[in-house]
Amino acid sequence: xxxxxxxxxxxxxxxxxxxxxxxxxxxxxxxxxxxxxxxxxxxxxxxxxxxxxxxxxxxxxxxxxxxxxxxxxxxxxxxxxxxxxxxxxxxxxxxxxxxxxxxxxxxxxxxxxxx
Amino acid sequence: xxxxxxxxxxxxxxxxxxxxxxxxxxxxxxxxxxxxxxxxxxxxxxxxxxxxxxxxxxxxxxxxxxxxxxxxxxxxxxxxxxxxxxxxxxxxxxxxxxxxxxxxxxxxxxxxx
Numbered sequence: 001x002x003x004x005x006x007x008x009x010x011x012x013x014x015x016x017x018x019x020x021x022x023x024x025x026x027x028x029x030x031x032x033x034x035x036x037x038x039x040x041x042x043x044x045x046x047x048x049x050x051x052x053x054x055x056x057x058x059x060x061x062x063x064x065x066x067x068x069x070x071x072x073x074x075x076x077x078x079x080x081x082x083x084x085x086x087x088x089x090x091x092x093x094x095x096x097x098x099x100x101x102x103x104x105x106x107x108x109x110x111x112x113x114x115x
Numbered sequence: 116x117x118x119x120x121x122x123x124x125x126x127x128x129x130x131x132x133x134x135x136x137x138x139x140x141x142x143x144x145x146x147x148x149x150x151x152x153x154x155x156x157x158x159x160x161x162x163x164x165x166x167x168x169x170x171x172x173x174x175x176x177x178x179x180x181x182x183x184x185x186x187x188x189x190x191x192x193x194x195x196x197x198x199x200x201x202x203x204x205x206x207x208x209x210x211x212x213x214x215x216x217x218x219x220x221x222x223x224x225x226x227x228x
């Protein structure tokens with residue numbers, strides 16, 4: 001079984017709809033992240049959480065919200081989806097290290113299309 | 116602020132050709148540097164990393180050396196295979212925020228038989 005899972009894998013929705021993307025992990029990591037990937041722009045950080053009570057905005061948080069329901073679960077919501085939120089969304093996890101070279105582990109991604 | 120610049124793709128090569136994908140960075144302090152790879156339909160996975168100047172990261176025949184004097188971390192492989200076709204991302208982590216990664220835009224590699 002995959003260590004980081006995302007549901008759904010694909011979603012098509014309409015402008016104005018509320019959408020929730022879910023991420024679960026079995027790695028036991030405290031830190032979780034949501035990124036979006038757009039062609040030519042790489043990955044950009046939306047939100048991150050260093051533990052259940054710690055939620056932080058990334059560089060492109062407008063139009064998104066998150067919920068850290070448990071150590072293993074981190075959900076991303078689009079309250080009112082718009083077409084420019086069409087993208088590939090990735091969840092990732094990591095654990096604090098001592099070398100300053102912490103690896104992040106990525107889920108398979110959710111492809112979201114907003115019509 | 117911190118940033119990563121990668122060469123634009125796609126990079127198209129024949130099997131067994133030599134690969135170089137350029138990556139340069141701008142950062143305050145001494146970041147850790149990474150190469151991630153994304154195979155079609157999958158998430159990103161770590162390919163290799165280096166944590167200090169002159170370190171060489173290596174994995175699956177790929178190598179990259181942390182060059183502080185040129186602020187570079189170029190990815191190389193001596194002989195590519197069709198199975199290496201993927202998108203490659205260079206990234207850095209800020210030591211002050213060790214888990215926040217800053218990614219380059221990605222370089223698509225296409226290897227033909």
